[in-house]
Each structure stands twice: as C-alpha cells, then as structure tokens.
Amino acid sequence: MRRRIRTGLAAAVAVVALGLTACSTTPQAPSSGGAAPSSAGALTPVKLQLQWVTQGQFAGYFAAVDQGFYRKRGLDVQILEGGVDIVPQTVLAQGSADYAIAWVPKALASREQGAGITDVAQIFQRSGTYQVSFADKGITAPADLRAKKVGNWGFGNEFELFAGMTRAGIAPGDVTLVQQQFDMQALLNGEIDAAQAMSYNEYAQVLEATNPATGQLYQPSDFNIINWNDAGTAMLQDAIWANTEKLSDPAYQDTTAKFITASLEGWIYCRDNPESCRDIVVKAGSKLGASHQLWQVNEINKLIWPSPAAGAGTIDQAAWDKTVEVALQAKNADGATVLTKQPDAQAFTNEYVSTAIETLKGEGVDVVGSGFTPETVTLNPGGA
Template identity: 75%
Template sequence: MRTPRWLLATVGAAAAVALAACSTTPAGRQASGGSSAAPGALTPVTLQLQWFTQGQFAGYLAAIDQGFYKAKGLDVTIKEGGVDIVPQTVLAQGQADYAIAWVPKALASREQGAAITDVAQIFQRSGTRQVAFANKGITAPAQFAGRKVGNWGFGNEFELFAGMTKAGLKPADVTLVQQQFDMQALLSGEIDAAQAMSYNEYAQVLEATNPATGQLYKPEDFSVVDWNSDGTAMLQDAIWASTDKLSDPAYQDQTTRFVAASIQGWAYCRDNVASCRDIVVKAGSKLGASHQLWQVNEVNKLIWPSPAAGAGTIDPAAWAQTVGVARTAVNADGQTVLTRDPDAEAYTNDYVTRALALLKTDGVDVVGAGYQPETVTLNPGGN
C-alpha cells in the first residue's frame, strides 16, 4: 500500500520542529520532561498544539492564564502548530512533553512507530461537517452523488468517505475537489459541498455577505451534514503522552497533574466563554474577536456535557468506532488510515481518572451536566 500523503508529512517533521518559530520556550530550558526541578520549583512542561493559536485550544491557554498549571506545580510552554508541524511526531521525537492531535492521525503515526498514548480525550464529539447551500438539496451523504464535493485531504477526509460508503456511494460517484482550508470554493459556487469544522470554517460562511441581500448569510441558507448523527464520526483532539516515559513514576505524576489542570482550563472556558475569547485573542490569534467567541462556544459543545465519569474520559465505544472507520473507510487513493487494530497501549484512562479525582476534590464540575451553549452573534469577517 502506498504511503499516504498525511503520513509522508511526518518525514519532514524533524525539520518542522526546528522551524517552530512560534515556540515560546525560554532559551536554555529543555522542552522534554527529562529536566529536573529543584524542590518546590515548578516543573517545565511543553505542549505542542496541532494548529495555530485559536479557540480550539482555549482550555490550555486558560490553564496558563488562570494559574491552573502553576497550582499543579507546572510551568507550561505552549508551542503553536502549523501547516508543516505534525504534533504527534514532535512528541515522539522528544521535542515536547505532550501534544494535541486527532486520534486517527495519531494512531496512524503510532502504527508507523511513534510511541505515543492517548491519556485524555478532550473532544468527545467530532467537529467535522460537510456544508452546502440549502438550495442544493444536500442534507445527507447519499445526495453527494453527481456533485462536486470538497475535502482537505491529509487525513481529514475519512469521515466523509465513511459516510459515503455507508450511503452506498463510491468515490467515483462524486467529483472530489481538493479544498483549501477555507470556504471560498463553496461561496463562489465552485463546489457543491465543502468540508468545515463547526468551530471554524462553518463560521466563515456565516461571516460572509450574501450578495442577494447585502446582509450576512444565515444558518438557514445552508444545510449541514454532521458525521456524529451519521454514525461515522471519529475522535479528534486528545492529549497524547510519551508511551515510553509513562513507565517513569515522575512522568506519570506529571501527566496526572497536567491533565487535571488542562481539564480545569476547559471547565473555566465552559463557564467563562467571553473571558476565554479574550485569553485567545491576547495569546496572539490572528482571527477576529467574534470568530473566536464562536470558536470557544462551539468547541465547548464538543466537550460538554462530558461522560458521567468526567471530561477527558476515553469512551471505549467511541474509540472502537474511530478505529473501525480508520480501518475500513477507503479514500479516493484506495487507502485506509490504519491497516491493523492499535495495541493496548494506544490509550489509557488511568491518568485522566486520577486527574478527575483531584479536580473533584477541589470542587471542579468535571461533567457539566447542565451545560448550555451561548448564542453568539458573528460580525462581518469575524471581527
């Protein structure tokens, strides 16, 4: 089987690490968890994000801003991601202590030899959507037949192909279009259905002006296919740790504290959406303030309410569905994400269970059973 493009990206990851200009690691400080701290001092920890600074990562930024990491004895540096950075590879190469990565992509890297373990499943639901203008009559995967369907590729496309397969469609039944990481092709009419994240690209169409009215587009102008409802969703943002270092009691303890503070950051963002928007903007996001408010609000929907056991818990059924799609969904190149089931060390609930116990002792609501999202008004261009 040919090596997929989204795995070939890992080949250049070592160079990408060296080019991670957005890293804020102080000079002379080790990025890996092997550095030792004096008694009573904060332990330096580096987290690698999978994309640029935005509301998708608000909980980690909030944990720094609100002092949650410091309260757990950690001095956390966040390394921004980017187009050429593969976070799970950065972690596997020892250039970060933890990484945020989608489960199928990280499992593909693990199958190729990256010793990484999912220690907290932050996003409990998929944020991937397929968006079309409502007048196209596309409300289900079966209606992609004969249409121009955009997708980003690079491992982001497998929910789409799983949904098409479930609907009885083959790749040849649609015209597949390599989509840029925006919605311009949809808005211009070049494609009929576009890939979008609920917290990012979907907002972009609602921030655009409808030429027929001179006003911003409204949700009713579009139809949205949600892979969660279709039953082909895959788990996305998770906290990954070094499998090898998890044999070290000090790293085990550090992992528990890191996961606890991270979840506390997300609980803060659940209850303080506008504050977390401000934290993200202050951290250097290039996106507008209303767009970031939308992002934090929509990301909260992927986390809360969490399983009864608490946020970050890895649901075996959701994991099994993700693995099933990764093993059976075939993209236009005839490739699957995985060629075999991941081994038993690919994920563990041990650390998140301990982390949740710490948070419950501190009185933190780790389930959010009564969670209600806010209503966000988007401004033109997301400003």
C-alpha cells in the first residue's frame, strides 16, 4: 500500500511539512476501450497522487486511463506513483497534485495539522487490514494476543490493532510489540506470533510461500486471521481527497465531479473485468507478479463492492464516525492517538460523488454492485 508514509501522531507536523522527494510518473497506457475522447475541446490536465507504487490497489484509476474513461469526461489524467518519502495528502495540500489517494485517519491527522484537504469519495468501504497468525498459535480473536509477540508496521497503521486490544482488555504492556518490516518474513520465520497484513497484499505473500513441511504452498487453513471489520475497530482507508480551498472554484468543482465519475467507471470496470484490470496494472509497470495482481484486484473489489445503496464512493456517516471515534480514542504504545479533536465540517462531502453517481445512473451504469461475486484466485509461487 503505502504504509511507510509518515502521518499524524508525533510525526504529524513533519507530515505536513514534508516536500516531494521521490514523485515519479507511471507509464500511461493508451486507451484500449470503447470510450470516445471528449469533443468539447482541449482536455483538462489532472494529476493524481497515489499513496504507493503501481499495483492492483489502484487498478480502477489505471483502468480509467486505459479504457478512456477520463478522456470521455474531458480529462487528461497523469498518475503519480507514491513511495517511501511521499505523503499523498501533503502533495495535494502543497498544490503539486490535483487529487490524492490516502487513508482517512492519516489524512485527517494531516488536516488537523493544517493540510487543506477534503474527502470527496470514499472508494474503500471496508478496511483491508488483518492480523495473521499460524493456526497452531490459537489466535482467533484480539483477546488471544495477550502474552504473544505481535508485529505491526507503525507509522499510523497500528490503530485498528491497538483499538482491538483495548476493547479486549489488553494493554500494550500485555504483549510483546515488534516493529514489523513491510513483508511477512518475521511471521514465516517464527520471530513473531501475529503479523500485520493487508488482505490484498501481505496475506497473499504467505499463501505464495512454500510450506517446508509439505513442499507445497501454504493454504488458508494454515493460518488464522483477525479481521478488524469483524472486531469492530475497522477504520476507513483509500479515499479520493481534493484541495479544500480549490473546491470554492467552479471550474475545480466541475473537474472534481468529472474525475470521480470516471474513477468510479474505472472501478466498475475492474469489478466486472478483474483479469483485464490485472493486465492493465501489469502493463502500467507493476513489479508484482500476475497472480498476485489478480489476487489484489479481487480483494480490492471485496472492499468496494457491494457499495452503499446510495452508490459507490459514498461516504457513509456511520463508518466515518466509527473511524473518527477510533482515531480519537485508541492509543498506541507511545500513548498517542491519531486525532486530538473532531474533524471540522469540511473534512468530507458527498456533494461531488453524488453528482458522479447520478451521472452514471443516468447512463444506465450499476453503481452499487449488489450482485457482485468475487473470483477464486489461484496464487502461484512468489505471486508469478
């Protein structure tokens, strides 16, 4: 994902001040879809800042480029890769991008420190964060983490875990906390009992690894998963963020509605054509293997579809309030919370995504995906 990004907490001021140090442009594939370019004149240039490198996590945006959905809405979109030293919401706030993809709690931490950004479309409706352990460890719920070696990435990614432990009556001192690298080697090597993982990335990594006891790939039955959606401490993740100040400009307002419309078209395309989106991401320069990318697209689809009855990208008030509650109350090992006060009224708006949804509904597009059924993906060794 993106988790090396420094955000909020003790580093919040550094987040806001951090400049662009490694921003690069991903290759933009020519349109292969049937969408016709806008005939209204010159295209409006738009820069989208991702929160991590090219991968299936962002397949909908690459699909919107590849299939000509942005061009159809009169936009010429340039996708900027994220990286270790890139904070997408800071790039947006500094005016070096027009829109950014960022997790809600991290972006709100930046907003609390002065970044003028607004959530204009909540793409992921569910959290993709797991805590993964080998089945023989008997860790099936947060309460089972007591007295275990528990890995987490930190950098603002740990709060679902700490909220879950707090709810289960576990203090940080009741577990051995381990700073986890951004892979699953510590779990596979037996150095920790439970590892932080994203459903669409690190969890696949353990299923792509060979079980030395069998000589075959590990199977889901070899592991237990704590899903923070089930534990009640999930927080909203990938959203489209816009520049708050620029939202007072009618031209930017129009561009925002068009950008969300085309982005949703991209995600709808990936919902209905996951293999094609796998190929699009690989063609766009992903360094991950094809089976891993198909797994990613499939798992990301589960985080989006089915969407709220109002339509994909809608910011659900209850989910927003839960995220804010966790961000205000959950303390990490340093005693820090993500937020110190309630976000102001401009932190999110459904105005532009509602316009986008109505546009797509008027064109006969399914914006809810109530009949969505995920695929069964076979992973290859190493994700190849």
